[in-house]
Amino acid sequence: MEKVQFINLEDGDDIIISLSFSEGGKFGIDGFTIQRCPKLESILLPNDRGASIAWDEDDIVVLLDKVSCSRDIITFETRGKIQKHEFEISGLSDNDFEDLKNHLNLINFDNSFKLKFG
Numbered sequence: 001m002e003k004v005q006f007i008n009l010e011d012g013d014d015i016i017i018s019l020s021f022s023e024g025g026k027f028g029i030d031g032f033t034i035q036r037c038p039k040l041e042s043i044l045l046p047n048d049r050g051a052s053i054a055w056d057e058d059d060i061v062v063l064l065d066k067v068s069c070s071r072d073i074i075t076f077e078t079r080g081k082i083q084k085h086e087f088e089i090s091g092l093s094d095n096d097f098e099d100l101k102n103h104l105n106l107i108n109f110d111n112s113f114k115l116k117f118g
Contacts, residue, residue, distance in 0.1 A: 001073075003088040007096055013039055015051075015107045017100070019074075019087060032085065034064065034076070036107050050112035053078065053085075064113040067104060071097060 002021045010016040015038070020031040033054040041049045053062045053076070066077040072090040077083070089097065101117060108115050 001086055001088050003091060004074075005091065007092065007100055009099055009103045011103070011106060013037060015103070017103050017107060019089075021087075032076075032087070034107065038109070051107045066114040066116070067108075068116045068118075069101065069104060070118060074100075 004019045005022055006020050008016070008018040008020065010018075015036045017034040018031050019033075034051050035054050036051045048061070048063075051064045053064065062083065063079045064076060065079040065082070066075075068075045069089075072088065073086060074089050075084065075086045077085075089100070092100065104115055
């Protein structure tokens, strides 16, 4: 399981959650990114709306289905071809952890995925 070194959170036209890791792992320093663009979602079909994992390759859109977040571990599960990504977040500061929780609630403003804290 990869350990998150730091996070980057954005709230503008897009809502973005980026988790960054040490080089040499599966995701490397580039990290793992969840994004959502509420302004443009109205042009999508209802089943295509929600927070997605951003992959640089092939323009594949993978929507989130579930997120579980404890103080030590965060788990992302996707819709369709179910993928599960689990990361250690115990190294985040308490402030970063609270910011991450708030941003997860923000990106899930319409309950497009199941969100569990605990």
